[in-house]
Amino acid sequence: MKYYFPLLYCGIAVMTFQGCTQSEKGTTLSNTPEKLIDPANMDTTVKPGDDFFHYASGVWLKNNPVPAKETRWGSFNQLRDFNAKAVKSILEEVVNNKEAKAGSPEQRVGDFFASAMDSTQIDARGDEPIKADLARINDISTIKDIVGEIGFQHTVGIGSPLYRFNIDQDEKNTAANIAQFGQGGLTLPDRDYYLVNNTRNRDIKQAYETYVQKLFTLAGSDDALAVKKFEQIWEIESALAKAQWSREEMRDPYKTYNKLTLAALEKSAPQLNWQETYNILKIKGADSVIINNPDFFKNTASLLTDEKIDQWKTYLQWNVLKNAAPILSTPFIEASFAFTQALTGQKEITPRWQRSFNVIDENIGDLLGQLYVAKYFKPEAKKRMVELVKNLSETYEERIKTLDWMSETTKKKAIEKLRAFTPKIGYPDKWKTYNDLEIKRDDYFGNIRRAKTWDYNDMVAQLGKPVDKTRWGMTPPTVNAYYNPVNNEIAFPAGILQFPFFDFAADDAVNYGGIGAVIGHEMTHGFDDQGRQYAADGNLKDWWTKEDADNFKKLADKVVNQYSGYTVLDTLHVKGKLTLGENLADLGGLAMAYAAFKKTPQGQSDEKIDGLTPDQRFFLSWAQVWRMNTTPETAAQLITVDPHSPADARTVGPIVNMDAWYKAFDVKEGNKLYKAENERVRVW
Template identity: 50%
Template structure:
């Protein structure tokens, strides 16, 4: 959590808490002087020693008593809050669908209502069958040679889902004041390239399930059994070849290694069969003189494949990706087949109800249109003002930590403070909403609406080229339960969706809120200084502003965190990847450290009065623990270890704490306890 795809993060006033740890039973029976809000004591396991097993101390009863719903692959605080938001959004969308006919044509109310109504009309979708898909399938079938394939791939109105490579307009990482045409690796159906390449039993099982999914999908399109098997083999072969050319997720984390600026002529010479000039012309980008290529070797392979692979096989690859990208708009059998495959990697027992899936689709297509209604209902000006104040408190605490850092030179500190002070802050929702006036939506066909929304989004994104940077734009919609740091913008962004309990509760004490949303804010700030974010300067340019010595010291300290997480193992033979999760782990450690420092300035921390038998400092850490509790199915755990830049929640919870003397003091931990790392093994950066 907390990183964007565009990309992309003390002296204590402590009571005698050693006695509390030693006699935890007394903490359960003692009459608290004050009743608290925000921490659910029933979720805690007071029989657990926080110095040995803090995860279960904070949330053991919740973990034991909270099963994963059948339609979910994991369940935690994020899911609970998202579920609340879904209920609110469902009411908004149901009303919009009911009243869309009364709304003026072309208004957001009409578009949101008709989009959602068409998505929920499963009877009409079944009756239509492949009627609305067939013209797109016919266009793919009509491709006869490389030249026609190039024209198809260049056409922004052609549809085949995410195939071959990524093509988009975004900020130039090294000239953040300009937009640039960019290309990157892509085109895979499975969650990670390793699923195609590894020979372990799980990878083989996933490939076998994928083959079944492919065969059955082609059969639903009308292919015979033999033809479907041949077409499935073609897709597997093409995607395996793409996987072999793809960089790993760890390698993709290095921004400099994934930045290659070429002239259009150079790129066309390197990847001739992609025909970049044609793509630029057809996408109204003919004035572009340069392109930033993320992974040149991958695009060289794509260029070779476009020439080498039989056109008939390439068309099967396009057919499948088209169907895969619009499954929810096709008859139920297509969705059932896709879900059966997803069960192999997610472990979910049931498919999400249609209203939840179609709500997510509406959010993706028209998120800011009905996001306005969500904000009006769920997000108050007071909540925004409180979040802004907390952000500034953390910014102040961060500045103090940077100034006090003993391993960083004065020159690097000056640049770090400049970057910190330049952080742009976005809270709740955009100041200016997206304009959907060029998008036409009707009730006739959900599939047509879905494709129209995609075309609109593509044009909206490509239209940035040649214009000033739009610093008011958001990469998440208002109801999203998440947050992000965007390096080229040097901004931290907090949608309204996450500014609610358990992360932020206006009725709760400061300890709870600083341990929740405060740590989230600190997390996003720290992404500006993690192993990737630190390579961008105050203006968002990819530029090395560190002295050589300071850069080396940072890397040494970060490597300690990487080693710590490499050692965590959620299940037999499965270990966390410390390099893949490095940025998030650094952001958690920095974020929690800064949030704690900021909390120490509050009247509550200074007064040190217990609430519910917990001191303010203990409440801070328990709040952190309860935010991250979750139960996850083993299938999903294995997938996340391979694909997710975040460590499993258990280790996100305890990993930072094991490095914090402030935590040891809060709970009276002694040398040798599991939650207290030896001095030489601790990580400390900020």
């Protein structure tokens, strides 16, 4: 499976648009505050060496609780809300544009948005859009048909029951695409929700039961039948959870690389009827596939028995219902949100227009992205980013050369990989055209189904074709960034090129503490515990000497121990092994950004701004990027599922290993965050 290492967890990450120069009207949209580092946001009653998270942002955190329509609130969210106003103006403009050329991005995005906002028509249809799906499943009478329905649902945008399937690059032969299957099939965010019996998980189970019963009742089941259906679903999903590997295990790219022929698949899990599944999934001309967890498929196959046909039918109907609920009529939407509330603590549903543009971005993101780039993206931002990437890359190479734990042999390979990085900045060189995708102004549900079907067909069409390395893993409006190891590329969508990460008017301390650290973060993913196992050409292969690998693992273990000591909600410990890659990226990224900053005139001076030295501004810039309030429910969920550490740990984790931070804020032995020099972890 291809790995993307994003700056934020993708499932929760803020997707948004950047507001920049509005050239048509000569006005400028800007969310930059008067003071880039505002002392009014700081809590100076707290010693920086005791609690840098609150020292840097304590007053801001107190004055900015999580809004009712959010689950977290921080710099990312503020940027999203600011940029949402910009994208809303685009959508309102195109939806009313009667002169838009047929087939143009303006016309197609406008029609999609119009369909999404027509709540009267959507409510009038009720559950009509899914009745045919539920009836088709109800008529199933054999296990063969169950397996066929599972595959069919993958292809037509209904959902991804039982397993995950995609076409991606072969990690040991990245010049070729290959069919890949992965463990899946759960509704709750992680297998632990089914396997760990504690108060929090029992409460979630109760909310889940209510959700299942509500949706089946809305679809026509009586109360008694709805209760039975939940029991059937819980039994199947619990069995799937037991068959899954943990998230920590799934981080091992060698363990999850299992290349099998079709004959071997048929032998290991014959009940899954692989030849027919191949045909339904449109896998043509493939002699082998990659399975991330062979045990999952063996154990899953044993569940496909004649005695369980009714249970599987219920499970497949549930897959239809849960995926459709957020885009059906109001009663379905309200039931879906009630379950979201239990999981995340969000108090109010996100406004319809905001949900709508998120759906449009997800389904036809390149059409929406074209409108955004044309109106709001500054070419100068891309030029400046190219310079920053170059500066960080040169600094990274210098630091690799000075590592005292790595041999010259491995250093040579590391530098070769670093020089082979491909940076992607802003937006794709070529856009998806979505040819033959029909978008109707009066069919929101149908638009989504057709868009997802188009996307599936576009994906399977890549099988047998040369790998297209121009494709992106995120849309241009996204406030995030990522590293993709099989392409050895770092990507920075246009959406993140805005304050607090980046600002043309900002001093270098602010930009290097913000976007500089982001660039360094993504670069370091190429050398974290997962990324380091991929070579310069993107292939999964070992380029380390054994001694160097052992030295790296010893340092990584120290990082695991450091972060495992951090807690959330007083009792939940950060999972140091799950978050290792992101923590290494934060440590390396901030260290690289600081070293690059020290090459600038400001970095070499002592000139203060608003009473703060250049180094203080650098570290405070880093801290304000990660300032964030989070609902308790979401905090608990993220500890289980998110490979990133929580905001306070991300703020302090890297800095306590940097000598410069101690000097900048006069942190000494006796301060709570103090680490002795010989205990500070320096990897990259």
